Amino acid sequence: MVSRSEVLSLCRAMLRAGRQYPHYNLREYTKRRTLDGFRMNNTDQSKVNEAYAEAKAQLVVLERSVKFHSLYPPKTKNIMEVKLQ
Amino acid sequence: MASLSTTSLSFKAPSTRISQVLRKGSSFQSVTFGRFTSSTSKSLRLQISCAAKAETVQKVSDIVKEQLALTADTPLTAESKFTALGADSLDTVEIVMALEEKFNISVEESDAQNITTIQEAADLIEDLVQKKPAA
Numbered sequence: 728m729v730s731r732s733e734v735l736s737l738c739r740a741m742l743r744a745g746r747q748y749p750h751y752n753l754r755e756y757t758k759r760r761t762l763d764g765f766r767m768n769n770t771d772q773s774k775v776n777e778a779y780a781e782a783k784a785q786l787v788v789l790e791r792s793v794k795f796h797s798l799y800p801p802k803t804k805n806i807m808e809v810k811l812q
Numbered sequence: 813m814a815s816l817s818t819t820s821l822s823f824k825a826p827s828t829r830i831s832q833v834l835r836k837g838s839s840f841q842s843v844t845f846g847r848f849t850s851s852t853s854k855s856l857r858l859q860i861s862c863a864a865k866a867e868t869v870q871k872v873s874d875i876v877k878e879q880l881a882l883t884a885d886t887p888l889t890a891e892s893k894f895t896a897l898g899a900d901s902l903d904t905v906e907i908v909m910a911l912e913e914k915f916n917i918s919v920e921e922s923d924a925q926n927i928t929t930i931q932e933a934a935d936l937i938e939d940l941v942q943k944k945p946a947a
Contacts, residue, residue: 735905742909765902793852 729779744789750801751808757789759782773789831875868934875914879907890931908933916942 738761745757767780820860873888880899882888888897894904908924911917917940927933 731901732925735901735925738902738910739921739924741868742905743815746909762902762906769900785844 729776732763734775736804737786738762742788743787744786745795747793750795750796751805753778753796772781865934865938869930870938872911872915872930872934872937875910876907879903879910888930890934891929893929895928913938915941917944 741761742758745754745761746755748754764782768774869890876882876894876897877886877888879902880894880897882897886897894907899907904927905924908919908927912919913939917937919936919940923936929937
């Protein structure tokens with residue numbers, strides 16, 4: 728049985744990894760998706776172990792993906808990141 | 813207790829000096845010890861670092877309000893617990909992440925799991941901001 732703190736640290740690790748994308752859209756998506764994913768699986772206690780294992784695999788994929796995407800960072804700043812004047 | 817805080821020379825943060833002196837085991841223990849000693853001489857500490865604290869607390873409250881989608885007039889004191897405001901543990905993780913980004917600091921796992929009120933978050937942030945330029 729995974730403990731509550733393990734789940735929280737996994738969530739934190741995923742959020743931290745997602746922050747490293749140079750692309751605005753990927754950053755926002757991973758943040759939204761991890762939080763939604765963790766909240767969805769919160770309710771069903773029997774599936775917690777499965778969900779945890781899945782999330783761990785996704786974390787590995789995420790870290791690898793961050794490295795790939797950093798190879799070709801976007802050249803211009805995304806319009807969503809520009810402050811309104 | 814009083815002598816400890818008065819011998820701390822740094823104007824901004826007597827708590828970091830105390831925690832450095834008493835650092836024995838994990839950093840978390842020394843941080844709480846620092847908080848205990850400073851709480852007994854609270855009035856002195858408030859005089860020294862009042863301005864920074866209030867501003868940090870205000871920024872933290874703003875972020876919390878935004879994350880938890882609270883209305884502008886909900887009473888938000890420094891001692892409000894996140895759980896009292898309707899946040900579950902995932903919300904707390906999100907809030908800590910947002911605070912990390914805002915203040916450009918990196919919160920450790922053990923510290924992050926023990927944040928329950930706004931004041932604690934502000935204290936931790938102050939500590940980390942102090943330590944960062946020194947490192």
